[in-house]
Amino acid sequence: xxxxxxxxxxxxxxxxxxxxxxxxxxxxxxxxxxxxxxxxxxxxxxxxxxxxxxxxxxxxxxxxxxxxxxxxxxxxxxxxxxxxxxxxxxxxxxxxxxxxxxxxxxxxxxxxxxxxxxxxxxxxxxxxxxxxxxxxxxxxxxxxxxxxxxxxxxxxxxxxxxxxxxxxxxxxxxxxxxxxxxxxxxxxxxxxxxxxxxxxxxxxxxxxxxxxxxxxxxxxxxxxxxxxxxxxxxxxxxxxxxxxxxxxxxxxxxxxxxxxxxxxxxxxxxxxxxxxxxxxxxxxxxxxxxxxxxxxxxxxxxxxxxxxxxxxxxxxxxxxxxxxxxxxxxxxxxxxxxxxxxxxxxxxxxxxxxxxxxxxxxxxxxxxxxxxxxxxxxxxxxxxxxxxxxxxxxxxxxxxxxxxxxxxxxxxxxxxxxxxxxxxxxxxxxxxxxxxxxxxxxxxxxxxxxxxxxxxxxxxxxxxxxxxxxxxxxxxxxxxxxxxxxxxxxxxxxxxxxxxxxxxxxxxxxxxxxxxxxxxxxxxxxxxxxxxxxxxxxxxxxxxxxxxxxxxxxxxxxxxxxxxxxxxxxxxxxxxxxxxxxxxxxxxxxxxxxxxxxxxxxxxxxxxxxxxxxxxxxxxxxxxxxxxxxxxxxxxxxxxxxxxxxxxxxxxxxxxxxxxxxxxxxxxxxxxxxxxxxxxxxxxxxxxxxxxxxxxxxxxxxxxxxxxxxxxxxxxxxxxxxxxxxxxxxxxxxxxxxxxxxxxxxxxxx
Numbered sequence: 024x025x026x027x028x029x030x031x032x033x034x035x036x037x038x039x040x041x042x043x044x045x046x047x048x049x050x051x052x053x054x055x056x057x058x059x060x061x062x063x064x065x066x067x068x069x070x071x072x073x074x075x076x077x078x079x080x081x082x083x084x085x086x087x088x089x090x091x092x093x094x095x096x097x098x099x100x101x102x103x104x105x106x107x108x109x110x111x112x113x114x115x116x117x118x119x120x121x122x123x124x125x126x127x128x129x130x131x132x133x134x135x136x137x138x139x140x141x142x143x144x145x146x147x148x149x150x151x152x153x154x155x156x157x158x159x160x161x162x163x164x165x166x167x168x169x170x171x172x173x174x175x176x177x178x179x180x181x182x183x184x185x186x187x188x189x190x191x192x193x194x195x196x197x198x199x200x201x202x203x204x205x206x207x208x209x210x211x212x213x214x215x216x217x218x219x220x221x222x223x224x225x226x227x228x229x230x231x232x233x234x235x236x237x238x239x240x241x242x243x244x245x246x247x248x249x250x251x252x253x254x255x256x257x258x259x260x261x262x263x264x265x266x267x268x269x270x271x272x273x274x275x276x277x278x279x280x281x282x283x284x285x286x287x288x289x290x291x292x293x294x295x296x297x298x299x300x301x302x303x304x305x306x307x308x309x310x311x312x313x314x315x316x317x318x319x320x321x322x323x324x325x326x327x328x329x330x331x332x333x334x335x336x337x338x339x340x341x342x343x344x345x346x347x348x349x350x351x352x353x354x355x356x357x358x359x360x361x362x363x364x365x366x367x368x369x370x371x372x373x374x375x376x377x378x379x380x381x382x383x384x385x386x387x388x389x390x391x392x393x394x395x396x397x398x399x400x401x402x403x404x405x406x407x408x409x410x411x412x413x414x415x416x417x418x419x420x421x422x423x424x425x426x427x428x429x430x431x432x433x434x435x436x437x438x439x440x441x442x443x444x445x446x447x448x449x450x451x452x453x454x455x456x457x458x459x460x461x462x463x464x465x466x467x468x469x470x471x472x473x474x475x476x477x478x479x480x481x482x483x484x485x486x487x488x489x490x491x492x493x494x495x496x497x498x499x500x501x502x503x504x505x506x507x508x509x510x511x512x513x514x515x516x517x518x519x520x521x522x523x524x525x526x527x528x529x530x531x532x533x534x535x536x537x538x539x540x541x542x543x544x545x546x547x548x549x550x551x552x553x554x555x556x557x558x559x560x561x562x563x564x565x566x567x568x569x570x571x572x573x574x575x576x577x578x579x580x581x582x583x584x585x586x587x588x589x590x591x592x593x594x595x596x597x598x599x600x601x602x603x604x605x606x607x608x609x610x611x612x613x614x615x616x617x618x619x620x621x622x623x624x625x626x627x628x629x630x631x632x633x634x635x636x637x638x639x640x641x642x643x644x645x646x647x648x649x650x651x652x653x654x655x656x657x658x659x660x661x662x663x664x665x666x667x668x669x670x671x672x673x674x675x676x677x678x679x680x681x682x683x684x685x686x687x688x689x690x691x692x693x694x695x696x697x698x699x700x701x702x703x704x705x706x707x708x709x710x711x712x713x714x715x716x717x718x719x720x721x722x723x724x725x726x727x728x729x730x731x732x733x734x735x736x737x738x739x740x741x742x743x744x745x746x747x748x749x750x751x752x753x754x755x756x757x758x759x760x761x762x763x764x765x766x767x768x769x770x771x772x773x
Contacts, residue, residue: 031094041066044094048110051101058107062097065111065133069093072124089117092196099192103229109185112140113192120145143186144193187223191232194220198239213243228356230385237295245298252294255308264289270317270366277333278319285321285330315366316373320382324349327376331360334374338364341371349381357385449500458495461524465491465515468503469528476528477509477535490760492521511535513547516588519753520760533588544586545579552585555592556599558755559748560769564599572598574643594648596748635659636684642667652682660684695724696751697770700739703763704730708737711761716743721754740770 032043041063049059073090096113111133118124119141130138198216201209217240224233242249267289274287301308308314319330327349334340344363352358359377366372377385447457448467456470464482468475481504482489495501511532515522523529536544556564570581573590584590636652642664644650649665653673660682663670674681702708709728716723725742745751751769758767 039066039070039094048097048101051098052104052107052110054107054110058110061107061133062110062114065114065137066093068124068129068132069114069118072118076121076123087121087200089121089123092117092193092200095196095199096189096192099195099232100188103188105185105188108134108136109140109189112137112144112185113189116141116144116189116193140183140185140189143183144189147186147190184227187227188229191220191224191227191229195232195236198236198243201239201243209243213240216240217244228384230357234293234296238293241295241298248298249294252297252308256294256297256314266315266367266370267317270315270372273337273367274317274319274334277337278321278330281329281333283321283326283329285319285326287317287319289317315370316375318375318377318382320377320379322378324378327360327378330376331362334362334364334376338366338372340364349377359385446495446497448495448497451500451502456501459525462495463492463522463524464489464495464501464503465523466525466528467495467501469523469525469531471503473531474509475503475505476531477511478505478507479511480504480506491515492760509535513551513586513588517592517756519593519749520756521753529588536587537589539587541583545582546586548582548584548586551592552582552595555596555752558768559596559751561599565602569595569599569602572602592752593749596752600748637661639663639667639669641669650684652684654680654682694745695742696745698739698741698743698755698758698767699770700741700758700767701765702737702739703765704735704737705763708761708763709739712739712741712758715757715761716741716754719754719757721745721750736765 032040032047034040045059045063045066048054048062054062069090073088076089093114093116096116097110100110100113115124115129115133115137119126119129126138126141129141194212194216198212201212204212216236221233221236221240224236271287271289278285278287297308297314300306321327321330341363344361346361349358349360358381359375361373361375363371363373446460446462450456450471456467458466458470464484465476465479468479468482479491482491482493483502483504484493484495484499486500512522513536514520515532516529516536523532536547552566566578566581570576570578573581573595575581575584581590581595585592585595636659638644639653639661644662644664644667650662651665651670651674652660652662653670655661662684670681700712713723713726722744723741724744727740728737729739730737743754745754755767755769758764
């Protein structure tokens with residue numbers, strides 16, 4: 024059987040006294056009886072797995088024990104009062120990682136949630152410090168591997184913060200055990216802890232774990248400096264303790280006089296922080312003010328400042344050594360008052376003052392919130408919090424932590440992941456807003472408040488002015504510039520111009536225009552279509568016939584619908600495309616109808632194959648509309664809009680005859696189109712135009728440029744392969760938005 028360490032309760036044969044140990048953990052973590060039963064089962068599974076491995080001579084590493092490591096991890100996490108599922112996952116993690124216990128067995132015996140936690144910690148197990156003493160920091164692949172590993176860790180963190188806490192406990196055990204390893208392994212573990220896990224503990228606000236990780240890593244990475252400071256501390260320990268005891272007695276008396284119910288105690292300064300302060304300020308050991316330090320805990324914030332006044336009345340404070348982290352908390356949420364004074368015998372004394380709640384947060388960080396608010400036993404999320412809010416709260420910590428660890432920009436790492444379809448951006452006040460990938464500043468504005476969206480005039484991203492169709496990335500800070508009046512632009516509704524990507528924001532803009540006067544909508548709609556068709560070189564288009572094609576009673580109705588946003592420009596262009604009839608030898612864009620009114624429509628029908636289809640006259644769907652199919656008697660499949668009243672009735676009455684269909688996304692032909700661009704010449708102009716076309720996946724078959732040195736202008740003629748009017752419109756709008764572009768339009772040869 025596995026022998027346990029001296030500090031664990033043991034039976035006569037030297038094995039673990041499970042029941043005594045479980046009672047100890049139950050008291051530490053405040054577990055209920057049912058959770059203790061589950062944890063007992065996890066302990067038994069871990070011990071049995073290790074015993075089988077010993078009998079099979081399956082040794083992971085000399086002197087290592089997955090069972091004992093599990094016990095130690097549980098004790099670390101129980102001190103944080105984390106929930107029972109995380110404790111069970113910690114107990115079993117090393118057995119799974121060392122392949123002594125299959126994860127499938129854990130899932131079958133312990134449940135999906137515990138197995139998911141272990142799987143998340145396994146993902147984090149690939150983390151290795153980029154600057155570890157392996158020489159890999161000079162290899163090109165090392166940075167990429169580090170970035171990928173950090174990305175995996177971020178995904179795990181965002182999913183469930185307990186994963187990070189279990190990994191922190193495991194690395195704490197690893198660096199404690201490193202004292203028995205060879206020097207190379209000690210340094211490797213210490214470098215990983217110093218570069219990755221101590222900063223993570225700091226960002227999550229878990230002070231006592233952070234201090235232990237920093238001190239142990241420092242001991243192995245800089246042993247000479249560590250021992251020198253340790254000796255200096257030890258030499259002065261007795262005298263310093265006597266001094267602190269006198270100060271504590273004096274402060275307790277002062278608190279009693281002021282009728283403040285507080286606690287006062289000496290504060291140990293960890294060795295790494297002393298060394299770091301000496302290095303940062305370029306001072307000697309004797310000039311480190313907080314070697315002698317006390318901490319005062321009081322009930323309220325008001326008491327904090329009252330105690331600060333008492334301390335400053337007792338002793339003279341040292342200028343520039345006062346920090347108010349209550350009024351201005353640190354980035355990880357740490358709050359406290361710090362002051363340094365000339366204490367008794369003219370010796371420097373550091374005093375920290377905080378409330379009991381602040382002290383709890385400083386020691387346990389996110390775990391303090393976890394403990395107070397409670398968690399949902401199934402999901403592990405804080406009760407009453409939405410899933411995205413939960414992700415955001417952890418992500419805000421991780422964003423800052425990632426900057427400290429290093430690596431490529433966070434947005435690049437997260438975009439490489441296919442497990443998350445959201446981005447997270449900051450308001451100027453530091454609040455986090457989640458949006459779909461591809462969202463723009465306008466989407467952000469309407470997400471904040473409808474009025475802000477309506478009054479939006481511009482946007483800054485990370486302090487820089489950007490276009491309103493700029494694509495936002497995770498970790499951007501977005502500021503919306505507003506005007507006094509509400510005046511959305513109808514361009515915002517156009518999908519081809521890319522101002523708005525979310526249906527919520529588009530619906531709000533459309534609703535605003537619907538409330539405007541019909542005459543204004545007609546005028547705006549006419550202006551939009553005239554400009555669009557002129558840009559596409561279709562000035563003599565039959566608008567009356569186009570209105571009929573779109574089931575409008577009059578041309579004014581079409582203009583009003585476009586002006587109010589009821590019909591998008593893309594729908595109008597698709598209808599126009601089906602009306603265009605040109606000779607094949609004309610050097611213009613030949614646009615044939617992609618959807619036939621009778622016979623075979625160019626749609627895919629899921630799971631059926633090539634059936635005859637036709638467009639239903641009741642709702643007349645257009646390419647881009649969401650559609651469904653209905654199996655008729657003798658006429659194949661009729662295609663309806665999804666919101667068609669007839670379709671909704673048929674869905675209810677005859678669901679077995681309803682088919683899922685969609686417009687074809689695979690155009691059968693492309694057409695050569697000449698685009699004429701006039702611009703004011705500048706450096707990088709040609710590069711910007713070609714880069715934009717490449718980003719839109721437009722194939723360029725020819726390009727001609729002519730510069731006018733006197734006027735500093737340039738004319739370009741670009742021959743590109745285009746599928747339809749809508750795509751051409753989008754390309755022209757994108758080119759027109761580039762700096763220094765005077766105009767971009769389709770060129771017709773007469």
